[in-house]
Amino acid sequence: MLSGFFPVDNMPEWARWLTRINPMRYFMDIVRGVLLRGAGLADLRGELLTLLGMGAAAFGGAVLAFRREGARG
16 A cells, blocks of 8 residues: 555555555556656656665675675674
8 A cells, every 4th residue: 555556645644654665656657657648767866766776775785785694603
């Protein structure tokens, strides 16, 4: 329900804040923009940069966790 499949604007304020940490919300905004509005890269820049940042943070966390685990073993 917090993926953005349903309109985020109709959710209570606390739920809107929770959707900001869910990457599916931004993916659904991109899909909806491309399929329904025919949006281009410039129109979806904010969502794409947010997903890129989330991916970089997850990758960086995985690298750090792997380095720590590899040093023990």
